Amino acid sequence: MNTGDEMLAASATYQEPLIRRVEVSASLAADTATAAEHEIKIATSHVSISYGEKVAVRDVSLEIQDRSIMALIGPSGSGKSTFLRCFNRMNDLIPSASVQGEVTLDGENVTDPDVSVVELRRRVGMVFQRPNPFPMSIYENVAYGPRRRGLNDRRKLEELVETSLRRAALWDEVKDDLRRKSGLALSGGQQQRLCIARVLATEPEVILMDEPASALDPVSTLRIEELMRELREAYTIVIVTHNMQQAARVSDVTAFFTMAEDRAGYLVEVGPTGQIFTRPNERLTEDYISGRFG
Amino acid sequence: MAQLTSANRMAGLRAAPSFAERIDLPQRVVFLAAASMIGIVILLLGFITWQGLQLFLKDGVPVTQVLSTTWQPDSTSPDVTFGLLPFIAGTVFVTAVALLISTPLSVGLALFLSEVAPRWARAIVQPALEIFVGIPSVVWGWLGITILVPFLSDTFHHDFVLSLPVVGEVFRAPGFLTGFSWLAGSLVLSIMVLPTITSVSFDAFRAIPQELRTGSLALGTTRWQTIRHILIPAALPGVLTAVVLGMTRAAGEALAVQMVIGNSPMMPQAISQPVTTLTSQITLDMGNTVFGEPWQDALWTMSLVLLIISITSVVLVRVINKRRMAS
Numbered sequence: 353m354n355t356g357d358e359m360l361a362a363s364a365t366y367q368e369p370l371i372r373r374v375e376v377s378a379s380l381a382a383d384t385a386t387a388a389e390h391e392i393k394i395a396t397s398h399v400s401i402s403y404g405e406k407v408a409v410r411d412v413s414l415e416i417q418d419r420s421i422m423a424l425i426g427p428s429g430s431g432k433s434t435f436l437r438c439f440n441r442m443n444d445l446i447p448s449a450s451v452q453g454e455v456t457l458d459g460e461n462v463t464d465p466d467v468s469v470v471e472l473r474r475r476v477g478m479v480f481q482r483p484n485p486f487p488m489s490i491y492e493n494v495a496y497g498p499r500r501r502g503l504n505d506r507r508k509l510e511e512l513v514e515t516s517l518r519r520a521a522l523w524d525e526v527k528d529d530l531r532r533k534s535g536l537a538l539s540g541g542q543q544q545r546l547c548i549a550r551v552l553a554t555e556p557e558v559i560l561m562d563e564p565a566s567a568l569d570p571v572s573t574l575r576i577e578e579l580m581r582e583l584r585e586a587y588t589i590v591i592v593t594h595n596m597q598q599a600a601r602v603s604d605v606t607a608f609f610t611m612a613e614d615r616a617g618y619l620v621e622v623g624p625t626g627q628i629f630t631r632p633n634e635r636l637t638e639d640y641i642s643g644r645f646g
Numbered sequence: 647m648a649q650l651t652s653a654n655r656m657a658g659l660r661a662a663p664s665f666a667e668r669i670d671l672p673q674r675v676v677f678l679a680a681a682s683m684i685g686i687v688i689l690l691l692g693f694i695t696w697q698g699l700q701l702f703l704k705d706g707v708p709v710t711q712v713l714s715t716t717w718q719p720d721s722t723s724p725d726v727t728f729g730l731l732p733f734i735a736g737t738v739f740v741t742a743v744a745l746l747i748s749t750p751l752s753v754g755l756a757l758f759l760s761e762v763a764p765r766w767a768r769a770i771v772q773p774a775l776e777i778f779v780g781i782p783s784v785v786w787g788w789l790g791i792t793i794l795v796p797f798l799s800d801t802f803h804h805d806f807v808l809s810l811p812v813v814g815e816v817f818r819a820p821g822f823l824t825g826f827s828w829l830a831g832s833l834v835l836s837i838m839v840l841p842t843i844t845s846v847s848f849d850a851f852r853a854i855p856q857e858l859r860t861g862s863l864a865l866g867t868t869r870w871q872t873i874r875h876i877l878i879p880a881a882l883p884g885v886l887t888a889v890v891l892g893m894t895r896a897a898g899e900a901l902a903v904q905m906v907i908g909n910s911p912m913m914p915q916a917i918s919q920p921v922t923t924l925t926s927q928i929t930l931d932m933g934n935t936v937f938g939e940p941w942q943d944a945l946w947t948m949s950l951v952l953l954i955i956s957i958t959s960v961v962l963v964r965v966i967n968k969r970r971m972a973s
Contacts, residue, residue: 442864447764474866484857487880497865500875547861554865 391458393418393558393588394439399453401434401443407616408434411453414607414622421580421589423599423625426609427640431617432592435609436560439590440476441469457558474501477551481563483543485535485550490517490526493535493546497554512553520549521579541572548579559583561591565598577602596641600629608637691953698950701728701943712947717911719931719941728944730924732911734951737923739914740828740903741896744835749889751836752843756885759844760851761873778841787905790834795906799825802918817918826908828921834902839892846891850884851877883966890966894959898952900925924948 394416401409409431416422424432434443441462443449455462462472474497486493494513503509513530517523522545526533535546544564551559561580565573573595580589580602593599599606606629607622621634632638701707707728714729759768801807802817854877862872878885908920909930928945935942 478864484861500867
């Protein structure tokens with residue numbers, strides 16, 4: 353077992369491959385990298401997800417650029433959240449769920465059964481709709497992920513907790529009782545920023561956000577949105593939202609999902625956010641963003 | 647109904663309440679039931695306390711004697727002594743070992759059912775546990791006598807076991823030849839309290855919000871790390887409650903224990919020895935005593951000790967749960 357320091361140092365400079373097929377994935381990554389100004393961070397190809405017999409998402413192919421914010425919008429039941437969860441394989445937790453097609457992170461197929469789900473989820477963090485801090489102190493909440501990876505050095509942990517809380521714009525509000533105050537004693541907006549800090553502490557590359565502000569008041573929502581714009585400098589962010597203004601304010605690229613006749617979700621169109629909200633190509637998109645349905 | 651309201655409206659709000667409204671029969675019946683329940687409990691507590699104190703008040707037995715280790719209750723013997731310590735120690739030690747065996751098994755089983763087992767396995771194990779609870783204690787005792795006691799006797803009186811350094815010493819202690827022992831009592835009890843501890847712990851694990859599990863797993867932790875660092879701490883008050891409930895059940899169990907424990911009123915020294923407990927001594931002796939004689943008063947004092955044990959555990963459960971609510 354490596355010590356935590358070594359692991360942390362290693363992760364900063366070199367990303368361990370998820371599977372041992374480096375040659376294949378490296379060439380794949382090289383192919384896709386030339387296509388865009390930024391590198392492609394995540395790509396899905398013909399992804400379908402079903403729960404037992406019921407198809408929830410059908411045949412979605414899209415690409416998400418590194419250090420950008422992609423918003424997934426669409427009516428309830430259009431499979432946005434389900435789709436989001438295939439990026440860090442949270443669908444694995446539902447026994448009846450099955451995923452077809454390919455999801456790649458830096459060119460590596462993450463749906464491969466050989467992939468280390470633990471390593472994948474460390475690289476692809478997730479923030480949930482309802483803030484879910486652990487019933488422990490603020491400090492322990494943030495230190496939880498790094499500790500589980502074996503980081504026990506007190507100084508390094510303190511440093512990591514502070515930077516994570518600073519990046520999540522929560523440090524100034526909690527620095528005086530980090531160890532005394534329970535994460536549950538914070539307000540809803542603070543709890544959600546704590547959850548973001550908790551994810552940042554595991555040093556991910558991608559952050560998935562599943563309606564992160566839907567349980568928050570407008571002021572807290574605005575803070576989360578500002579935070580997302582700042583985090584975009586260093587992370588790739590994918591956000592599911594019901595709030596179209598939020599998608600318009602915050603994202604670089606917007607993907608619009610809706611339901612087919614058989615209630616399976618599918619991708620209608622994806623494009624730069626400005627274009628989707630002003631000149632969408634599809635009639636369905638226009639109807640949705642102008643509030644005619646959904 | 648419509649007529650009634652229109653009649654009321656005509657009479658205005660000052661209309662006299664109807665007979666049914668004034669009496670409110672259901673409320674009175676419920677109140678009476680609750681009051682008599684409380685009354686019965688208070689009377690019982692009072693009676694047992696009063697009877698339990700007779701040994702000191704009427705018979706003049708000093709507390710120091712009650713806390714001694716000699717049990718010589720027969721009034722025909724020259725030195726009558728009512729030392730209850732062997733029974734109290736027996737109950738405490740037999741219960742403690744039973745919980746030491748049962749708690750890890752039960753909590754493990756609860757974790758398996760709640761976190762690992764597929765739905766069909768849960769559908770089998772849960773009813774099985776309920777059947778477990780329903781098996782009468784005399785059946786457990788009977789199984790203990792016919793299977794466990796001979797098994798212990800055969801196994802631990804094997805030359806190989808007896809030749810082992812420490813273990814051999816323990817099982818060479820006098821009295822174990824038959825297999826009736828502290829160990830037999832604790833083993834039978836541990837099986838009897840297993841379903842209680844398991845089902846209460848299981849509820850504690852199920853009560854943990856799913857978001858905590860997904861939150862932890864999404865940070866790239868393993869299932870075991872999530873169990874160890876999130877679920878067990880969160881369920882700890884519930885698990886402690888489960889253990890206390892199991893303890894109450896074990897300390898209060900009479901029949902099954904009495905059947906396998908050997909009933910020797912000596913201070914427990916080795917797990918291989920026959921010992922006795924408060925409950926088993928009461929069931930053994932109560933037929934041989936006359937109401938009002940010191941021997942029977944001593945049995946009442948033992949009942950009082952049992953009562954104090956169970957009240958303590960009820961208070962303990964309350965304190966644990968209050969803390970859980972607070973946090």
